[in-house]
Amino acid sequence: MxxxxxxxxxxxxxxxxxxxxxxxxxxxxxxxxxxxxxxxxxxxxxxxxxxxxxxxxxxxxxxxxxxxxxxxxxxxxxxxxxxxxxxxxxxxxxxxxxxxANHTSDQSVWFQESRKSKDNFFSDFYVWRDAKEDGSEPNNWGSNFGGSAWEWDQNRKQYYLHYYAKQQPDLNWENPRVRQYIYDMMRFWKAKGVDGWRMDVVTSISKDLHFPDNPNPHGKPYVVGNQNNGPRMHEFIHEMNQEVLKPFSMMSVGESPDSTSQDATLLVDPEREELDMIFTFEHMHVDRAQSGVNGRWDIQKMDLIKLKKILSSWQINLRGHGWNAxxxxxxxxxxxxxxxxxxxxxxxxxxxxxxxxxxxxxxxxxxxxxxxxxxxxxxxxxxxxxxxxxxxxxxxxxxxxxxxxxxxxxxxxxxxxxxxxxxxxxxxxxxxxxxxxxxxxxxxxxxxxxxxxxxxxxxxxxxxxxxxxxxxxxxxCKILTEGSYELLYPEDPNVFTYKRMLDGETWLIVVNLSDTQFELSDYLPQVLKKETLIIANYRDRTNTDGLLRPWESLILAIS
The missing domain is CATH 3.20.20.80 (Glycosidases)
Structure with missing residues (x-):
């Protein structure tokens, strides 16, 4: 274990x-x-x-x-x-x-050497492309930080790709030397005692070398079928697992911005030997206006029904197929x-x-x-x-x-x-x-x-x-790590209620996410033979009588 x-x-x-x-x-x-x-x-x-x-x-x-x-x-x-x-x-x-692993600083010796010419050891460490005939960028991709994802370099007379700031050029994972340099760095830190890795935007390391235009003219880097996740992404992550993570028993959690729970199983299913966990952004977008033109800056009130649906999908779809972060x-x-x-x-x-x-x-x-x-x-x-x-x-x-x-x-x-x-x-x-x-x-x-x-x-x-x-x-309590999950009252816009169950034991989690109070009994099973209060954030809560007060949370063991 x-x-x-x-x-x-x-x-x-x-x-x-x-x-x-x-x-x-x-x-x-x-x-x-x-x-x-x-x-x-x-x-x-x-x-x-x-x-x-x-x-x-x-x-x-x-x-x-x-x-x-x-x-x-x-x-x-x-x-x-x-x-x-x-x-x-x-x-x-x-x-x-x-x-x-997706990018370095433009001050890295790798990039400083790469920009010198098209035929040195580091020249293929980054994603370089010629300008179009009219001198414009290779395609219409936008950076995640605003502006174009391409920056002209006067030394090489080419554009380089940057999914983020122009000072963060993207590494070329198609180059096996790049991958070995990354793996060797990971081994270096393992030798110093590091136990695991959190991997920044790791699902972006593979690029679609056809560089298709994004249908959205102001769009972010784009890959047909799955935005940002390039065609060799799983292959590269599996290789990293075999080269470093598995041999040295290093824990891994990867940042995977666009992943849904269906995508996640491909990344975290133990049988596929890729990552142990991933961070999704999906549940963190429930206050983002879908129709906005300003991306994350068009905000709305948090949609609790949507939050419950997303978190529940991850609990259910990953059970037996991977682990949640x-x-x-x-x-x-x-x-x-x-x-x-x-x-x-x-x-x-x-x-x-x-x-x-x-x-x-x-x-x-x-x-x-x-x-x-x-x-x-x-x-x-x-x-x-x-x-x-x-x-x-x-x-x-x-x-x-x-x-x-x-x-x-x-x-x-x-x-x-x-x-x-x-x-x-x-x-x-x-x-x-x-x-x-x-x-x-x-x-x-x-x-x-x-x-x-x-x-x-x-x-x-x-x-x-x-x-x-x-x-x-x-x-x-094994029920928290091993128990099954069931969402209750999915359409309730104010209260998040779910059950965890293991070996005949049931825990009920009830959380009011509003300034309003409700009848607590409305969120409890009709017949409680026995109840034990595990934890509550109102210190005067000793039983299940009365009201569920603003922002009150409790965990009950019930039978």
Missing amino acids: EKEWWKKAVIYQVYPKSFLDTNGDGIGDIKGIEKKLDYLVELGIDAIWISPVYLSPQIDNGYDITDYRKIDPMFGDNHDIYHLIDKAHEYGIKIIMDMV LYFENHDRARVTSRWGNDKKYRYESATAFATILHGLQGTPFVYQGEEIGMTNPDFEIEDYEDIELLDNYRELVLEQKTISKEAFLKAARKISRDNARTPMQWNETDNAGFTTGAPWFKLNPDHKEVNVEDDRKKDTSVFKYYQTLIRLRHE
């Missing part, structure tokens, strides 16, 4: 830049992670996923890598990460490194309490309600730093944001195309921007929230005086303590 340790685990994501600064330069560092290992042990987590700390110009906050084997000086040095890995292992905590927050996702909850009147209740839904499902829960104390989105102005995706989209959609007003864009940014999750971790109520003694690299959320680790752990209504209990249940 040790080979599948992640099935019983809860994994904590650290965004190092914003976690804890130990040298006063305003930027979080590796020693800051090590300093908080006691805190993470107290929370009860099993592994840390560390967002990229490799050498990088930080165009996309480290997801533009210059050297996969070298730690960026802003975070420390290689000895710091080696020491952290060893120390974490002493605490019984595993280390998951973040890997970007469970999340609501990460470095690319806003704070769920602000995005879908009520962070003003019911912050504690909202935070614990969403946690109950997630940790009650089958799969491995991922907790993002600050989620365990109910951190919220800050109400920033446009000039306060740092994220290249937001700034590029603002320039393109608001200033150039004028398809959305500044006010509407800002409203959306305050709900869904990636920067909402990247404000410094709130350790205490001091001026810099205990994050740094210097000037923080990014503005703090002003609510850190009220929302911080130190204060939350003292409260009776503590988000941290609630997470501790959920994590303990995950470790102790």
